[in-house]
Amino acid sequence: MFSLEGITDAIYSWLNSTFNPTIALLIEFAIVVVCVIGLFAVLGLVLVFMERKVSAYMQIRLGPNRVGFKGSMQTMADTLKLVLKEGLVPDGADKFLFNLAPFVVMIVAMLILAPIPFARNFQMWDINIGVLYVTAVSSLSVIGILMAGWSSNNKYSLLGAMRSGAQIVSYELSAGLAVLSIVVLTGSLQLSDIVNSQQDGWWIFKGHIPAIISFVIFIIAVTAETNRAPFDLAEAESELTAGFHTEYSGMRFALFFLAEYVNIFIVCSIGAILFLGGWMPFHIGNWEAFNHVMDFIPSSVWFFGKVFFLIFLIMWFRWTFPRLRIDQLLNLEWKYLLPISMFNLLLMTLMAIMGWYF
Amino acid sequence: MFEEVGTTTEGDLVINVGPQHPATHGVLHLVLTLNGETIKNVEPHLGYIHRSIEKMSESLTYRQFIYVTSRMDYLSSHINNHACALTVEKGLQIEVPARAQVIRVLMDELTRLASHQLWWGAMAMDVGALTPFFHAFREREAINEIMEETCGARLTMNYICPGGVMIDLHPNFQRKVKEFITLFKSKIDEYDEMVTGNIIFQNRMKGIGLLSKEDAISYGVSGPAARGSGVSCDIRKLYPYEIYGSLNFEEILETGGDCFARYLVRFKEMRQSLSIIEQLIDNIPEGDFQAKTKAVLKLPKGEFYSRVETARGELGVYLISEGGTTPYRVKYRSPGFSNLSALNHMSKGYKLGDLVAIMGTLDLVIPDIDR
Amino acid sequence: MFIVDYIKEVYGAVKSLLTGMNRTGYYFTHHKEIITQEYPDNKDTLVLSERFRGEVVMKHDENNEHACTGCTACELACPNATIKIITKFDVTPEGKKKKAIDTFVYHLELCTMCNLCVEACPTGAITMAQTFEHSVTDRSKLIKKLNQPGSKIREGVE
Numbered sequence: 034m035f036s037l038e039g040i041t042d043a044i045y046s047w048l049n050s051t052f053n054p055t056i057a058l059l060i061e062f063a064i065v066v067v068c069v070i071g072l073f074a075v076l077g078l079v080l081v082f083m084e085r086k087v088s089a090y091m092q093i094r095l096g097p098n099r100v101g102f103k104g105s106m107q108t109m110a111d112t113l114k115l116v117l118k119e120g121l122v123p124d125g126a127d128k129f130l131f132n133l134a135p136f137v138v139m140i141v142a143m144l145i146l147a148p149i150p151f152a153r154n155f156q157m158w159d160i161n162i163g164v165l166y167v168t169a170v171s172s173l174s175v176i177g178i179l180m181a182g183w184s185s186n187n188k189y190s191l192l193g194a195m196r197s198g199a200q201i202v203s204y205e206l207s208a209g210l211a212v213l214s215i216v217v218l219t220g221s222l223q224l225s226d227i228v229n230s231q232q233d234g235w236w237i238f239k240g241h242i243p244a245i246i247s248f249v250i251f252i253i254a255v256t257a258e259t260n261r262a263p264f265d266l267a268e269a270e271s272e273l274t275a276g277f278h279t280e281y282s283g284m285r286f287a288l289f290f291l292a293e294y295v296n297i298f299i300v301c302s303i304g305a306i307l308f309l310g311g312w313m314p315f316h317i318g319n320w321e322a323f324n325h326v327m328d329f330i331p332s333s334v335w336f337f338g339k340v341f342f343l344i345f346l347i348m349w350f351r352w353t354f355p356r357l358r359i360d361q362l363l364n365l366e367w368k369y370l371l372p373i374s375m376f377n378l379l380l381m382t383l384m385a386i387m388g389w390y391f
Numbered sequence: 392m393f394e395e396v397g398t399t400t401e402g403d404l405v406i407n408v409g410p411q412h413p414a415t416h417g418v419l420h421l422v423l424t425l426n427g428e429t430i431k432n433v434e435p436h437l438g439y440i441h442r443s444i445e446k447m448s449e450s451l452t453y454r455q456f457i458y459v460t461s462r463m464d465y466l467s468s469h470i471n472n473h474a475c476a477l478t479v480e481k482g483l484q485i486e487v488p489a490r491a492q493v494i495r496v497l498m499d500e501l502t503r504l505a506s507h508q509l510w511w512g513a514m515a516m517d518v519g520a521l522t523p524f525f526h527a528f529r530e531r532e533a534i535n536e537i538m539e540e541t542c543g544a545r546l547t548m549n550y551i552c553p554g555g556v557m558i559d560l561h562p563n564f565q566r567k568v569k570e571f572i573t574l575f576k577s578k579i580d581e582y583d584e585m586v587t588g589n590i591i592f593q594n595r596m597k598g599i600g601l602l603s604k605e606d607a608i609s610y611g612v613s614g615p616a617a618r619g620s621g622v623s624c625d626i627r628k629l630y631p632y633e634i635y636g637s638l639n640f641e642e643i644l645e646t647g648g649d650c651f652a653r654y655l656v657r658f659k660e661m662r663q664s665l666s667i668i669e670q671l672i673d674n675i676p677e678g679d680f681q682a683k684t685k686a687v688l689k690l691p692k693g694e695f696y697s698r699v700e701t702a703r704g705e706l707g708v709y710l711i712s713e714g715g716t717t718p719y720r721v722k723y724r725s726p727g728f729s730n731l732s733a734l735n736h737m738s739k740g741y742k743l744g745d746l747v748a749i750m751g752t753l754d755l756v757i758p759d760i761d762r
Numbered sequence: 763m764f765i766v767d768y769i770k771e772v773y774g775a776v777k778s779l780l781t782g783m784n785r786t787g788y789y790f791t792h793h794k795e796i797i798t799q800e801y802p803d804n805k806d807t808l809v810l811s812e813r814f815r816g817e818v819v820m821k822h823d824e825n826n827e828h829a830c831t832g833c834t835a836c837e838l839a840c841p842n843a844t845i846k847i848i849t850k851f852d853v854t855p856e857g858k859k860k861k862a863i864d865t866f867v868y869h870l871e872l873c874t875m876c877n878l879c880v881e882a883c884p885t886g887a888i889t890m891a892q893t894f895e896h897s898v899t900d901r902s903k904l905i906k907k908l909n910q911p912g913s914k915i916r917e918g919v920e
Contacts, residue, residue, distance in 0.1 A: 091786040092525035095798040188406045192428070192743070262519060263591055271414045271517050271747050353585070353786045354779065355592045356519025358744040359428055369772065455841035458876040522786055529797055543813040543890065549876045557881060558813065584785045590775040686882075 038154040065157055069146055073295055080294040081108040083341075084348055091352045112287060120283035123186060130184035135281070135288035138177035142295040144170045148224050149302050152312045152333035156225060163224035164216055167303055168209050171258065174296065175201040178260075178267060178277050181289070185280040193276025196359055197267035201258055203366040208254035210374040211247040214381040215240075215307045228311035233319075235310035241389070243380045248308045250374045255300035256347055257362070259293065263354035264362060271356075301343035305336065309343075312336040403431055410439050414517060414747045417757030419731075421746075428742045433735040441761040448721040453479050453553060453688040456718065460708075461547035463725060464759035466506040467702040469498050469542075472551040477632060477697040478708045479553040482690035488679040491555035492633045497671050498542075498550060499699075500664040501568075504575075505534040506702035507661045510754045514654065515586050517751035518595045518744075523586050530578055533571045540567065553688060555681030568672050575665060587658065596651035600737040600749035603648055610736065611729035614704020615660060616753050619653035621646040626700040640667050650745075653752040689716055703727055703754055727759035810892040815875040818845070818868055819891040820908040827916040828909060830887035832863035839882035844872040862915055866908040870896060885919050 044064070048057040082097070082105060089096025097104030122131055148163040150156040160166055175198055182194020216222060218240060219230045230236075237244050257264035268276030278289045305311055312332035316324045357365065383389075404427075409420040418439035424432040444463060448456040457475040461468035473495055480487060487495075512527030535545040541561040542548035550556055586592050602612065607620040617624050625642040627635040643659040645652035690712035698707040704726025713719040730753045738746045789795055801808075810816075822828050832849040850864040880888055888908070898904060 087790065088521070090790045090793065090796070092522050093529060093789055093796050093798075094525060095796060095800070098800075188404060192406075196428075265519070266744075269519065269744065271519065272744050274413060349783060349786065349790075352522050353782045354520060355515060355586075355589060355595060356744070357591055358595060358742055360742060361591075361594055451841050454839065454878060458841060458874070458878065532797070539814055540811040541813065543811075543815040543877060544875060547874070549878075552881070557877060561811070561813065581785055584781050586782075588778045589782050590778045593778075 038152070041155060069143060069157075072146070073143070073291065076298050077291040077294055078108045078112070080298065080344065081111070081290075083344070084294075084351075087345065087348045088352045091349075115287040116284055118283040120285050121280075123280050125186040126280065127184035127186070130180045131280075132285070134177050134181035134184060135285045135292070136177075137180060138174055138292040139288050139295075141170060141174040141177060142292045142299065144173075145299045146295075149299070150225055150228055150306065150311055151336055152331070155312075155333070159223065159225050162222045164212055164222045164227070164307075167224075167299075168205070168212060171296075171299070172201060172205050174292070177292075181281070182277040185277070187280050189273045189275070189279045190277050193267045193269070193273045193279070196269075197260060197277060199359070200260070200264065200266060200362060203363055204254045204257040204264075204370075207250050207366060207370040207374045208258060210371075210378050211251035211254060212303075212307060214243065214247040214374075214378050217378070217381050217385045218244075220385075224306055224311070228306055228313055231310035231313045233316055235308065235313070235315075237308045240381070241384070243377050243384060244308065246377045247374065247381070248304070250370055250377070251304055251308070252343070252346065253370060254366075255304065256350060257366075259296045259300055259347075261293075261297065261347055262351040263356050265351075265356060266359055266362060269356055297344055297347060298340065301347065302336070302340045304343050305339035309339045310335075311339075408746075414750065415757070416513060416750075416755065419755065419757050419760070421734075423743070423746070425743065428744075430738050430741055430743065430746055433738050433746065435731055435734060437731075437761055439761065440758055442758075444762045445721050445723060449718055452716050453690060453718070456721065457551060457553070458547075458549040460723070461549055462758060463723065463762055464701055464703060464706070464727065464756045465546055466509060466756055467502050468547045469502040469550060470699055470701040471706060472549060473499060474697060474699040474701075474706045474708045476551045476553055477699065478695045478710045479688065479690065481697055482693065482695045482710070482712060483553065483684070483688060485554045485682050485684065487555055487633070488682055489634075489676045490678040491680050491682070493671055493675050494556050494560060494680060495551060496633050496635065496638075497568075497668060497675075498538075498548075498556075500667045500671075501534050501537065503702045504661055504664045504668075505531050505538075507657050507664070508534075510657060510702070510751075511582060511586070511661075514748075514751040514754075515592070517747045518592060520586065520589075520592070523582070526578070526581065526585070530571075530575050533574060537564065537567045537571060540564070552681070554684040555679065557681075559680045560675070565672055565675070568668060572665060572669060572672070579661065579665075582658070587654075593651065595744070595748055596654055596752075597647075597649060599650045599741060599745045600653075600752065601648050602733060602737050606733065606736060607648075610733040612704070612733050613729060614700065614702075614726050615643075615656040616653055616704065616730050616733075618643055619645045619656045619752070620648040624705065626698050626705055630698065632697070632699060638667055638670060650748050650752045657752075657754070687716055689714065690718070698724070701726060703756065703759065704730060723762060725759045725762060727755055727757075728762075731755060731760055810894070812892070813890070814892045814894070815877055815890040816893040817870055817875075817891050817896065817906075818873065818879060818888050818908065820866060820888050820910075821886075822910055822913055823916065825916075826910055826913045828887055828913050829885040829916050829919045830863050830866060830909065831885060831915060831919060832861055833884065835882045835884060836879035836888060839878045841876065841878065842872045842874060844869045844874075845879055863909055868906045868908050869904065870906055871901060871904040887919075 048060055052060065086096045097107035100106040100110045122128055145167055147158040148156065148160050148166055178197045179194045182190040215227065215236055218236060219227045221227060237248050260267045268278065278286055281289060312335050314327040314330060314335050316327060404425040406423045406425055407420065408423055409415040410418040415421065420436040420439065422434040422436065423430060444459050447459055451459065457472050460471040460475050463471055508527045508531045512524035515523035538548055539545045541564050542550040602620045604621045607617045607622045613624050621644055623642060623644060628642045640663045643656045643663060645656050692712055692714040695710045696707060698705055705724065706726060707724030709722040710718050711720040734749065734753065738749050820828050820830060832847055834847050837845045837847050846867040847863055848865040848867065849861055851859045852862045854860050877890060880890055
């Protein structure tokens with residue numbers, strides 16, 4: 034059976050037998066960096082293409098269909114255009130922060146990738162506080178956005194950045210509480226532990242209604258955290274033209290664009306790990322035959338399938354709903370999502386203590 | 392006029408929306424004074440696409456000046472042409488044949504529908520939903536095809552001439568319109584599903600941009616924007632022209648005065664227009680489509696005024712003739728200009744995002760404001 | 763009850779959102795509803811209505827004869843000075859001088875396709891064509907001469 038675990042093990046043992054441990058570690062680092070950058074590039078291309086096709090079909094259009102097979106090379110062509118474009122820095126901008134901002138956003142997105150298990154035993158860094166690490170680092174991206182908005186010396190950008198700040202700070206809360214409800218059930222912050230605890234069924238099925246509620250809250254909160262419609266206030270195009278990245282062009286703009294999609298991928302993979310079992314195949318209790326058939330599908334396919342399902346869900350939101358207003362956005366968080374998720378966490382704790390889950 | 396504006400003495404943020412901005416649907420320039428996100432003042436700067444249509448009309452003959460008005464409110468170009476033709480006919484004392492009247496009204500209502508459909512899509516786009524825009528264009532396309540077949544053009548039709556219409560209806564017209572009616576009836580409920588019923592949309596609209604009945608009257612707001620505040624101002628009902636007096640339709644009135652009321656007025660007007668088209672499509676009388684007119688039209692000395700209800704409100708055409716072949720002076724009372732004047736009053740105290748929604752419900756067409 | 767109202771509100775909100783998602787989901791899965799016309803590809807099958815106003819042309823029959831008398835009615839009817847008619851005097855076999863067109867200049871770049879010239883023409887010499895791809899790289903290419911070289915007025919048209 035195809036497995037990524039075998040490949041990594043083979044590389045690891047070959048490196049360690051050929052070189053001394055320090056050099057082997059350095060080479061492993063290099064391989065990981067190349068893989069991450071490659072994943073970023075591929076994700077950017079695939080997700081942008083996916084978004085354009087999804088939006089096109091929902092809007093009864095065809096979408097990109099000229100470059101490459103059914104338009105699949107369209108994003109490649111767009112990237113090429115962006116790379117070749119002049120990266121303009123406005124006159125009144127704070128040059129240092131302006132140039133730094135896209136990289137901050139990008140690096141934050143890269144950092145969160147570290148503890149994510151992509152397949153069975155295929156993980157860069159199995160840190161024992163994985164969930165905490167992810168929630169802590171993901172809230173750093175707002176710094177990049179604030180930096181971009183402030184340094185552009187543009188009022189639209191500033192308004193967008195400030196909106197984004199208020200939004201991310203408040204939605205971190207309910208996202209955190211939703212994540213916490215699963216941590217309560219598993220009793221571990223380690224992402225691999227959380228995946229392994231879903232051996233006999235995913236938490237969304239095992240955790241009854243509270244798990245479903247926290248899943249819904251999680252999806253809403255992460256949509257807001259990644260600045261996606263209907264919470265795209267930071268870049269609300271009909272109000273703020275392009276929000277915090279109004280002044281960006283060329284490759285710097287492409288980095289923001291890419292970071293947005295990578296962030297979606299990351300939050301969706303966190304959602305998939307916590308609620309849908311990560312790379313764990315679909316298992317039903319003790320139906321041995323069924324479970325065995327499901328095991329034949331490689332774990333990476335399971336993982337990416339779930340992640341892309343969640344990404345599709347978020348895209349579906351974007352192309353259906355109107356945008357909220359800033360005060361309604363905060364109302365939704367503080368008056369609806371936060372009370373519900375706090376109550377839900379209480380319920381979950383009760384369930385965990387009494388052992389009312391499967 | 393274009394002074395360097397940053398912040399005011401009170402520390403408020405001054406921000407220029409437009410002339411190039413996705414929310415203004417054209418080249419409107421708004422200078423906003425913001426306190427945080429709250430709007431303190433809106434100052435529209437006009438004239439970016441002023442083409443002096445009124446002055447141009449003075450050097451055009453009575454046949455020619457009708458077509459220029461298509462470029463004012465390009466979304467209800469046929470209705471604009473209609474207003475001008477009515478003025479000229481009033482001066483010439485021409486009796487328009489019954490068939491021509493029915494054709495004109497049919498086209499008016501189709502234009503109104505097309506305009507409202509585009510408004511609906513753009514409205515949803517203003518508040519952030521991009522998909523309805525494309526769905527609205529699908530039905531609008533059907534109307535445009537009908538227009539293209541009969542009038543020869545899709546947007547600036549120039550189908551009306553003094554004394555009737557330019558060409559008779561295309562043989563396929565009735566069939567196509569009936570097809571469109573069945574298509575649109577099945578799709579208008581989807582509009583409700585996607586936008587009207589949506590909780591986010593309702594929250595964005597309800598209680599926003601309040602305009603009281605008194606204010607609507609004193610600002611001279613007309614059309615759906617005023618009817619949303621409960622002002623009965625449908626020219627088709629109050630001063631019926633052509634055959635509107637004999638038609639069976641309702642004037643939609645909402646009393647809310649907020650964005651949602653204005654939205655509902657336009658939305659319900661689509662159904663009313665559809666019902667007018669249904670009443671007329673099987674009852675187009677036979678006969679001439681054009682009254683006999685002289686090759687060179689000369690209006691008697693005097694002043695003539697006529698008004699029609701466009702998709703945006705009341706369009707008045709005031710024409711002074713010195714007895715020659717060209718008008719001495721033409722003045723258009725365009726709905727967009729008066730409606731825009733209420734924008735500052737309506738948007739004070741609301742958020743920046745609301746301004747976009749308020750502008751959307753006013754349904755501004757910038758060439759109509761600037762002329 | 764406050765709590766009941768709260769839950770009802772949340773339920774109503776979620777239901778309205780799901781209705782919208784159901785609609786977009788329907789279009790996502792039903793690709794036959796797509797109405798996009800792939801324009802340059804469907805050029806061969808593209809049918810424009812016969813009344814479509816693309817540009818003014820002068821009708822010539824197989825003998826290279828047209829019906830334009832050079833009366834300049836169209837020139838007078840045009841609101842934008844799109845048409846300029848240059849006339850000359852032909853000498854008829856009987857020795858009489860007769861007015862006829864030398865060049866019918868048509869400025870496509872000024873034309874708004876209002877159809878007033880076609881309406882004004884007493885002999886039906888000009889008409890609207892269905893062409894619509896007018897883009898050129900040089901502006902002077904838009905100034906067209908409508909009467910074909912060597913063409914003359916049809917017999918009997920006054």
